[in-house]
Amino acid sequence: MNHNRYIETDFTDHQIDTGLNRRDFIKATGSGIILFFTIGDLSVLAQEGRAGRRGGGRGLPTDFNAFLRIGEDGRVACYTGKIEMGQGIVTGLAQEIADELDVPLDAVDMVMGDTDLCPFDGGTFGSLSTRSFGPAMRAAGAEARQVLLELGSENLKTPVEKLVTENGVVFDKENKQNRVTYAQLAKGKKIERHATGKVAVKKPAEFKIIGQSLTRRDGLEKVTGKAKYAGDIQFPDMVYAKILRPPAHDAKLVDVDVSEAEKVKGVQVIKEGDFVAVLHKHPDVAEMALSKIKAKFDKPQSDLDDKNIFDYLLKNAAEGRTVAHGGDLQQGQSEAKAVVEQTYLDGYKAHAPIEPHTAVVKIEGDKATVWASTQAPFSVQQEVARELGFPPANVRVMPIFVGGGFGGKTRNLQAVEAARLAKLSGKPVQVAWTRNEEFFYDSFRPAAVIKIKSGITDKGRISFWDYHVYYAGERGAAQFYDVPNHSTISHGGGFGGGPSAHPFATGAWRAPGNNTNTFARESQIDIMAAKAGVDPLEFRMQNLTDQKIQRVLKTAADKFGWQPAKAPSGKGCGIACGIDAGTYVATMAEVEVDKATGNVKVKRVVCAQDMGLAINPEAATIQMEGCVTMGLGYALREHIRFKGKELFDLNFDTYEIPRFSWVPKIETIIIDNKDSAPQGGGEPAIITMGGALANAIYDAIGVRLFQLPLSPERIKAAAKKA
Amino acid sequence: MEETVQFTLNGKPTKLTVDSDRKLLWVLRTDLGLMGTKYGCGESFCGACTVLVNNEAVRSCQTIVKSVQGKEVVTIEGLAKDGALHPLQKAFMENDALQCGYCTSGMIMNAYAFLRKNPRPSPSQIVEGMEDNLCRCGAHNRIVRAIQAAAKEMQGGK
Numbered sequence: 001m002n003h004n005r006y007i008e009t010d011f012t013d014h015q016i017d018t019g020l021n022r023r024d025f026i027k028a029t030g031s032g033i034i035l036f037f038t039i040g041d042l043s044v045l046a047q048e049g050r051a052g053r054r055g056g057g058r059g060l061p062t063d064f065n066a067f068l069r070i071g072e073d074g075r076v077a078c079y080t081g082k083i084e085m086g087q088g089i090v091t092g093l094a095q096e097i098a099d100e101l102d103v104p105l106d107a108v109d110m111v112m113g114d115t116d117l118c119p120f121d122g123g124t125f126g127s128l129s130t131r132s133f134g135p136a137m138r139a140a141g142a143e144a145r146q147v148l149l150e151l152g153s154e155n156l157k158t159p160v161e162k163l164v165t166e167n168g169v170v171f172d173k174e175n176k177q178n179r180v181t182y183a184q185l186a187k188g189k190k191i192e193r194h195a196t197g198k199v200a201v202k203k204p205a206e207f208k209i210i211g212q213s214l215t216r217r218d219g220l221e222k223v224t225g226k227a228k229y230a231g232d233i234q235f236p237d238m239v240y241a242k243i244l245r246p247p248a249h250d251a252k253l254v255d256v257d258v259s260e261a262e263k264v265k266g267v268q269v270i271k272e273g274d275f276v277a278v279l280h281k282h283p284d285v286a287e288m289a290l291s292k293i294k295a296k297f298d299k300p301q302s303d304l305d306d307k308n309i310f311d312y313l314l315k316n317a318a319e320g321r322t323v324a325h326g327g328d329l330q331q332g333q334s335e336a337k338a339v340v341e342q343t344y345l346d347g348y349k350a351h352a353p354i355e356p357h358t359a360v361v362k363i364e365g366d367k368a369t370v371w372a373s374t375q376a377p378f379s380v381q382q383e384v385a386r387e388l389g390f391p392p393a394n395v396r397v398m399p400i401f402v403g404g405g406f407g408g409k410t411r412n413l414q415a416v417e418a419a420r421l422a423k424l425s426g427k428p429v430q431v432a433w434t435r436n437e438e439f440f441y442d443s444f445r446p447a448a449v450i451k452i453k454s455g456i457t458d459k460g461r462i463s464f465w466d467y468h469v470y471y472a473g474e475r476g477a478a479q480f481y482d483v484p485n486h487s488t489i490s491h492g493g494g495f496g497g498g499p500s501a502h503p504f505a506t507g508a509w510r511a512p513g514n515n516t517n518t519f520a521r522e523s524q525i526d527i528m529a530a531k532a533g534v535d536p537l538e539f540r541m542q543n544l545t546d547q548k549i550q551r552v553l554k555t556a557a558d559k560f561g562w563q564p565a566k567a568p569s570g571k572g573c574g575i576a577c578g579i580d581a582g583t584y585v586a587t588m589a590e591v592e593v594d595k596a597t598g599n600v601k602v603k604r605v606v607c608a609q610d611m612g613l614a615i616n617p618e619a620a621t622i623q624m625e626g627c628v629t630m631g632l633g634y635a636l637r638e639h640i641r642f643k644g645k646e647l648f649d650l651n652f653d654t655y656e657i658p659r660f661s662w663v664p665k666i667e668t669i670i671i672d673n674k675d676s677a678p679q680g681g682g683e684p685a686i687i688t689m690g691g692a693l694a695n696a697i698y699d700a701i702g703v704r705l706f707q708l709p710l711s712p713e714r715i716k717a718a719a720k721k722a
Numbered sequence: 723m724e725e726t727v728q729f730t731l732n733g734k735p736t737k738l739t740v741d742s743d744r745k746l747l748w749v750l751r752t753d754l755g756l757m758g759t760k761y762g763c764g765e766s767f768c769g770a771c772t773v774l775v776n777n778e779a780v781r782s783c784q785t786i787v788k789s790v791q792g793k794e795v796v797t798i799e800g801l802a803k804d805g806a807l808h809p810l811q812k813a814f815m816e817n818d819a820l821q822c823g824y825c826t827s828g829m830i831m832n833a834y835a836f837l838r839k840n841p842r843p844s845p846s847q848i849v850e851g852m853e854d855n856l857c858r859c860g861a862h863n864r865i866v867r868a869i870q871a872a873a874k875e876m877q878g879g880k
Binding site for chain 1: 741744745747748752753755756757758759760761762763764765767768770797798799801802807810811812814815816818820821822823824825826827830848849850852853854855856857858859860861862863864865866
């Protein structure tokens with residue numbers, strides 16, 4: 001099947017119309033007290049609006065995009081299109097609601113990603129759930145509490161001022177016996193309110209549940225094997241589909257013989273143009289039958305590979321867009337005592353979640369139900385509806401656990417395939433990609449090139465910074481050092497630069513763009529520090545005025561026990577810092593490098609971040625640890641090898657992701673900053689790993705690498721040359 | 723070839739007639755409805771499909787069902803006894819040793835077999851024992867901690 005066939009989610013031409021309005025939501029969820037709310041913060045709204053287009057055609061609805069319901073049983077439900085893929089919002093968001101509403105945490109139900117019950121949401125990515133969705137939800141919670149106080153006042157015949165709320169009960173603070181529960185207040189009511197944003201949320205000093213380190217709420221289901229992922233959905237008449245795949249992207253099917261496959265007992269072969277699939281009630285039998293199909297493909301001819309791709313990309317790069325500019329580069333250059341001009345490269349990386357893309361589609365009459373491993377249920381709804389020719393309102397995407405996303409599950413080809421086959425076969429169909437398919441159809445983190453020319457004065461100050469990023473995108477491109485003359489230009493846009501820029505699909509990969517940008521920037525900074533003969537930490541400090549970034553650097557240095565030295569000191573210590581999703585992060589790493597083999601042993605990583613208010617510090621810590629660990633992969637080993645449109649890394653034997661023995665001692669520090677708004681947590685700490693390790697390797701053996709990953713082969717080759 | 727295969731599954735005698743060359747993973751998931759064992763890579767590289775056969779950790783994606791004839795198979799669903807979680811399950815929860823949870827069943831089953839052989843492991847022995855089980859979310863250090871904690875608790879009991 002042609003991979004271009006699926007809906008390009010960057011297009012903005014299709015309309016969202018779930019056909020559901022507020023009435024339908026209320027009908028679907030029953031009576032009680034309902035608070036509708038929208039996302040309030042405009043700057044973040046703009047970001048999510050962009051994301052919303054990717055999610056399915058337009059930004060956020062203007063009236064509401066989530067709601068809270070206090071039911072007749074006193075339980076509080078939050079309906080949101082966000083999904084849980086391991087990042088922990090099923091716990092963190094519930095903590096926020098529980099605190100604002102004064103109910104116990106276990107009285108809060110999160111209803112996530114059900115397109116019938118939850119209002120439209122662009123998708124779960126960009127570390128946006130806590131920093132943009134969370135505050136709006138807290139505000140709604142505060143307002144819901146106000147409604148309860150008003151109802152309580154009426155019920156208890158006591159002025160609101162005399163009432164307090166605690167544990168799901170409104171009571172008179174002077175007479176605790178004068179009390180009424182939320183359940184009693186909600187009974188038989190149908191009250192709808194739109195959040196006005198006028199009721200103040202709690203202050204940090206009043207927090208009881210926010211800011212507490214709590215373990216995951218979904219832990220029990222996950223340690224007992226009961227948690228349901230898309231592949232765990234079964235129906236008696238469901239069949240598994242295995243689809244004939246080309247050996248290379250854009251290869252054309254010229255001849256196919258399905259006769260041997262058709263002989264397999266219980267198999268149904270479906271052929272529609274060049275779309276060929278085998279259906280069977282057992283996935284392994286379907287796969288065996290698929291292997292009996294004789295197919296001939298014409299592969300497109302191309303000499304492009306993972307080595308010459310960078311020249312190709314540069315040659316075809318679009319005119320740049322200025323991301324940041326200040327002062328006069330020529331002036332800066334004339335003031336420079338030393339100039340550093342370097343090119344940095346980064347190859348394609350796979351998302352490689354352990355759960356491959358999976359979907360089940362069941363069609364009943366003119367309605368379809370979908371279970372899909374996706375970060376964007378509402379995109380799936382649109383795409384499946386389009387495939388089936390149904391109105392979106394007739395397609396319901398069900399809530400389900402997602403086995404890792406990292407940006408890769410914003411694409412939903414597997415759900416479209418399942419829908420197509422459900423329609424063609426008349427049966428519920430499960431499409432569960434194999435690991436090979438997962439690699440083949442992944443939307444890789446794009447290969448990218450960064451060119452930097454910068455200079456330092458004889459006083460060790462950066463006098464100019466001329467930065468061009470090609471294809472990585474703008475996130476993290478603009479530097480934050482105190483440089484009087486600077487220019488940052490991005491070529492080829494974000495997520496890879498459009499559908500035809502690369503030989504295969506590219507997309508958002510955890511902190512898209514920022515990993516590549518931060519690797520290049522922080523390497524360049526270190527090279528300048530070495531030129532200036534100054535310790536890398538001191539060099540950064542003397543070229544920074546931003547106090548937040550200085551603070552995370554200092555915090556990390558204290559914990560790490562950073563000992564000032566001009567690199568290469570032989571100690572194998574490296575630094576990198578950066579800003580992502582509103583969070584400031586500094587990472588220090590200690591490595592041991594075997595010059596003979598090129599192997600890098602990361603011994604220790606210290607990571608400090610300022611993320612504003614941390615809703616659940618334990619969950620935030622886990623995200624930091626996850627970022628550091630996953631970051632080892634892209635920094636040291638991960639890259640996709642290919643020739644033309646054929647990929648050579650299709651499983652974990654050659655595409656190496658971090659293993660237990662790679663993981664160093666990880667120490668994390670979250671700066672106490674409760675009074676600031678919460679910022680992103682799922683991505684920031686990964687951005688610094690490439691830079692910190694490149695700098696640590698240089699400090700260890702005096703060898704500078706300009707390309708990710710910092711693989712043993714590259715280290716060995718560079719060490720030999722040095 | 724279709725034949726009758728008998729084995730003990732999570733303590734219960736189980737008998738089914740299947741093409742006995744099929745892989746245990748799919749027989750467990752589709753014929754026996756036990757969904758806790760996951761497909762991750764299909765080629766035994768990741769360990770998401772790990773189950774116990776006679777208390778040895780095996781990759782069920784590479785194990786043909788014929789080979790478990792007469793043996794004892796335990797999946798994640800069979801670990802809790804009489805409603806009480808196994809110490810490993812408890813320790814994974816208490817240490818937040820998981821994120822997306824997709825590799826968790828395989829991690830726990832592999833750890834179970836590992837601890838049977840080495841009930842008092844050092845952290846580096848745990849790392850070695852778990853090396854071939856992959857996790858993409860990056861829960862590794864917590865998993866090591868959870869296994870240490872479970873080992874400690876199991877000293878008292880079994």
